[in-house]
Amino acid sequence: MSSINAEQYKHIAALAKLAFPEEEVANNAHVFDDILKMVDQLDEVDTTDVPVLRSGIELKNVMRDDTPTPGLPRTELMKNVPTEKDGFIHVPAAFDESEDNA
Amino acid sequence: MSRFDETIVSLNQQLVNGETTAVQLVKDAIERIKALDGKYNAFITLNEEQALEQAKLSDEKGYSTDRPLQGIPLGIKDNIVTKDLKTTAASHILDNFVPIYDATVMEKLNAAGAITIGKLNLDEFAMGGSTETSYFGPTKNAWDTERVPGGSSGGSAAAVASGEVVAALGSDTGGSVRQPAAFNGIVGMKPTYGRVSRNGLIAFGSSLDQIGPMTRTVEDNAILLEAIAGVDEHDSTTGDVSVPHYLDTIKDGVKGMKIAVPREFFEEGTTEEVSAAVHKAIETLESLGATAEEVSLPHMRYGIPVYYIVASSEASSNLQRFDGIRYGYRADNVKDLEDLYVRSRSEGFGDEVKRRIMLGTFSLSSGFYDAYFNKAGKVRMVIAREFQSIFENYDLIMGPVTTTTAFKLGERTEDPVSMYMSDLLTVPVNLAGLPSIAVPGGFDSNGLPIGIQMIANHFQEETIYKAAYAFEQATDFHTRHPE
DSSP states (O other): OOOOOHHHHHHHHHHTTOOOOHHHHHHHHHHHHHHHHHHGGGGGSOOTTOOOOOSSSOOOOOOOOOOOOOOOOHHHHTTTOSOEETTEEOOOOSSOOSGGGO | OOTTTOOHHHHHHHHHTTSOOHHHHHHHHHHHHHHHHHHHOOEEEEOHHHHHHHHHHHHHHOOOTTSTTTTOEEEEETTBOBTTBOOOTTOGGGTTOOOSSOOHHHHHHHHTTOEEEEEEOOSGGGOOSSSOSOTTOOOOOSSOTTBOOOSSSHHHHHHHHTTSOSEEEEEESSSTTHHHHHHHTOEEEEOOTTTBOOTTBOOSSTTTOEEEEEESSHHHHHHHHHHHBSOBTTBTTSOOOOOOOGGGTTTSOOTTOEEEEEGGGGSTTOOHHHHHHHHHHHHHHHHTTOEEEEEOOTTGGGHHHHHHHHHHHHHHHHGGGOSSSSSSOOOSSOSSHHHHHHHHHHHHSOHHHHHHHHHHHHHHSTTTTIIIIIHHHHHHHHHHHHHHHHHTTOSEEEEESOSSSOOBTTSSTTOHHHHHGGGTTTHHHHHTTOOEEEEEEEEOTTSOEEEEEEEOSTTOHHHHHHHHHHHHHHOOGGGOOOO
């Protein structure tokens, strides 16, 4: 049986690149616990020596000839980009470059 | 004929006979949708101008019975990408997204001459059983607008049942074609996993997702499945299995067909009215020459917990692509790249989507992976084996689609676990990758439709269509329609 507290909930959120308002965390963690309780029913099933099934049908590796084909035009690929600069996707800096952190 | 009575087959006949034109069909459909959709909210986007263009070209080409979809206006669930036509997955994070390519099913429908009349509402990213999690507001049940249409393909089901379109595409990860089809009294097929290409279907649970046809009749359903099915180099999970011409065998009947009826389908909250309708349906097929016996699927009830681990884990991975960088919603005034990711996702996704990303991230995380993700995969195997052992002796499994008829709007939104249970009877089929149909099988005392579920072994959609067609021809449920 698992149960998670507010701190653990925030840790999972960070892994998922999500953030929740502080006032929602306690209730969300509680709902999450309810779902985990439902999921924990799986412990009743004896799965000794049962292999894992990852897909409903038997899958095999599919090979194809490695033939080059033209890709989509750049202008098409950029159509849904929120902001662009000089033909590139424009995003904020990945690192804080201010003096304090230099 | 009224707007409820037309089918793909009847419209094709009228086009071939020169009694109507595709331009007329498109104009009529647009007019109907504009008049009715304030009531149902089935459509997110109308494709008025492009549809009229396509219709003109279609009329110039002419018609034949060999091309049954040519000139027919269809609705498409809005998680199937359509080139140059906005595709939102009913999410704020994609509410301005205009795809630059067509899904494989759209290429196939376009080649068959079908006309996309618009994009249909769904639960956000297909995560839900009531179409209430849509960013664009809930769709209403075609039979009672105080009730949910089911979900996630609620827009597709309501559009077909309300007479807005004759047919639509939906997608089914845990019941999302069959449950809304049942709640709206139409025919909905979830094909075998790998029967229809998922290329261009916005991914939710990749080992479970299938696109399927939603129609008024079994014959229309078979026509639409044949058009979209087949192996695809853009989806390596499609099966290299030939696609039958289903209409060749659809009228073969059920004489000698062996039907298994799992007793667990009638436990765990299935109402008496639903049970009675299913038993009556089984008797109908018996009277037509099939035999039926009770069997057991003892681990079926673990389908819901397995599903919520498997589907949520796959979703948490699939939905990582929505990061505000290349397309979709991007948060304003962010301080750095990490902030951009977190805020774009937190502001762009709705509550249910976030809940499932959280569950999936948890079950895939270090320390919990074996206890959750792997455990679910093992119980999934137990369930799949139980189905296989039944198909060693039987051709078809029959049961209800849902335990109840359509519930009221708002009734289950506060309690995720009770909402999840509405997929109890459909989810195990996705876990095992099997094909399954929902067909109209009666009405409850409130006049709400009841759906009958028929499940066959992998790639045996032909068997399902034979049984479903025989049942439909022996009953008149599909001829009734909402007020």
